[in-house]
Amino acid sequence: MNINISNASGEPIYLQIANQIKTLILEGKLKEGEMLPSMRILATELRISFMTTKRAYEELERDGFIESYTGRGSFVKAQNLELYREEQIKRIESLLIEASDTAQKAGITMQELHELLDLVNGGDQHLIMRLRSRA
Amino acid sequence: MTKRYDGFTLDSISFDVPKGCIMGFIGQNGAGKTTTIRSLLHITDIDSGEIRLLGLDHIKDETAIKKRIAVVFDELPFHDVFNAKDMARIFEGMYPEWDNTVYQQYLERFQLPKKKKIGQFSKGMKMKLQIACALSHNAELLVMDEATTGLDPVVRDEILHIFMEYLQNGERSILMSSHITSDLEKIADMVTFIDKGKILLTGYKDEIIESHGILKCDKERIAEIDAEDIVSIRLNNFGAEVMVQDRENASYKYRDCVIDPASLDDIMLYYVHRDVKEWS
Numbered sequence: 001m002n003i004n005i006s007n008a009s010g011e012p013i014y015l016q017i018a019n020q021i022k023t024l025i026l027e028g029k030l031k032e033g034e035m036l037p038s039m040r041i042l043a044t045e046l047r048i049s050f051m052t053t054k055r056a057y058e059e060l061e062r063d064g065f066i067e068s069y070t071g072r073g074s075f076v077k078a079q080n081l082e083l084y085r086e087e088q089i090k091r092i093e094s095l096l097i098e099a100s101d102t103a104q105k106a107g108i109t110m111q112e113l114h115e116l117l118d119l120v121n122g123g124d125q126h127l128i129m130r131l132r133s134r135a
Numbered sequence: 136m137t138k139r140y141d142g143f144t145l146d147s148i149s150f151d152v153p154k155g156c157i158m159g160f161i162g163q164n165g166a167g168k169t170t171t172i173r174s175l176l177h178i179t180d181i182d183s184g185e186i187r188l189l190g191l192d193h194i195k196d197e198t199a200i201k202k203r204i205a206v207v208f209d210e211l212p213f214h215d216v217f218n219a220k221d222m223a224r225i226f227e228g229m230y231p232e233w234d235n236t237v238y239q240q241y242l243e244r245f246q247l248p249k250k251k252k253i254g255q256f257s258k259g260m261k262m263k264l265q266i267a268c269a270l271s272h273n274a275e276l277l278v279m280d281e282a283t284t285g286l287d288p289v290v291r292d293e294i295l296h297i298f299m300e301y302l303q304n305g306e307r308s309i310l311m312s313s314h315i316t317s318d319l320e321k322i323a324d325m326v327t328f329i330d331k332g333k334i335l336l337t338g339y340k341d342e343i344i345e346s347h348g349i350l351k352c353d354k355e356r357i358a359e360i361d362a363e364d365i366v367s368i369r370l371n372n373f374g375a376e377v378m379v380q381d382r383e384n385a386s387y388k389y390r391d392c393v394i395d396p397a398s399l400d401d402i403m404l405y406y407v408h409r410d411v412k413e414w415s
Contacts, residue, residue, distance in 0.1 A: 044299040051324040
């Protein structure tokens with residue numbers, strides 16, 4: 001398990017940890033039932049406050065990613081992969097509806113919208129700029 | 136508690152160190168850190184108030200407390216002619232829970248010679264020896280006064296890591312004074328700021344750092360910022376930097392201003408100037 005913390009990103013450290021563990025779970029790198037390192041060990045290893053790791057785990061627990069038992073440790077929770085995916089799909093759907101509405105109002109074709117999504121996904125900023133100048 | 140000296144008063148200061156926590160005790164030289172620590176160790180008498188260590192009264196239960204705590208000073212309080220082995224004998228007599236095996240492990244880890252006279256130790260070695268002694272009798276509370284000051288960054292990092300290991304079981308706590316906030320920025324769970332004998336701020340480090348921010352704006356716009364949002368304002372010829380105590384609220388209220396995260400150093404700096412409000 002790898003966790004990288006940035007002190008310059010401005011994002012609170014507990015959120016960085018929680019988000020990275022979420023990603024590891026969603027990517028299947030941390031499997032259901034797997035035990036997470038103890039909060040104390042994680043804090044010592046990362047040289048950060050124990051309170052920070054505690055908050056990260058609390059966040060993960062609240063979002064249903066892990067379960068913690070006093071004295072036993074924290075474990076990756078089952079079932080929520082599907083649920084999480086569904087929730088995310090719903091969220092993306094509503095964002096796409098907004099995008100498609102905006103496109104229609106502005107007279108941008110579906111073809112162009114598809115292209116744009118590919119570009120955003122590929123992260124090629126030059127192509128995005130070119131598409132913008134075309135419009 | 137309150138402690139009055141001629142020209143200096145620790146003015147009804149109060150803070151808690153919860154079990155399992157590392158509390159960073161931050162302040163300028165002369166702010167009252169050492170006086171506070173000397174008071175709670177009953178090296179000096181307080182004028183009024185109450186101090187409890189491990190739930191016990193710091194005067195009535197002094198003997199019981201001292202067996203269960205460890206203290207590290209910035210200067211080695213041991214005599215120059217002793218060596219590390221002598222220290223073990225002295226501490227063994229003082230602490231019922233002294234563990235020679237643990238002590239030997241720390242000596243090896245710190246690569247400290249056992250028979251060399253302490254007088255010939257470097258500053259870093261002296262501090263490591265003090266820490267080795269402090270960690271070898273199962274102390275439930277470590278009290279440290281500027282323990283990492285004057286050490287090089289490599290040694291400081293090593294020692295901070297050892298402190299965190301020492302707290303692994305969640306039953307032990309550390310009160311650590313320092314004016315080097317970068318050490319505490321990393322490992323402290325809580326921080327208490329002291330200035331001119333008064334506590335400015337005490338609480339969870341993450342919350343304190345997240346709630347504060349430095350708002351950047353034109354000098355002309357300072358008047359638009361509510362006084363209650365401001366800790367103090369640092370002026371320069373080209374603009375103003377305002378420490379705000381509720382970053383989220385400020386970013387909502389003053390939408391077009393940039394608000395940077397604040398470090399513990401920044402927070403201390405702006406609080407120290409809170410009485411003058413505008414400084415440069």
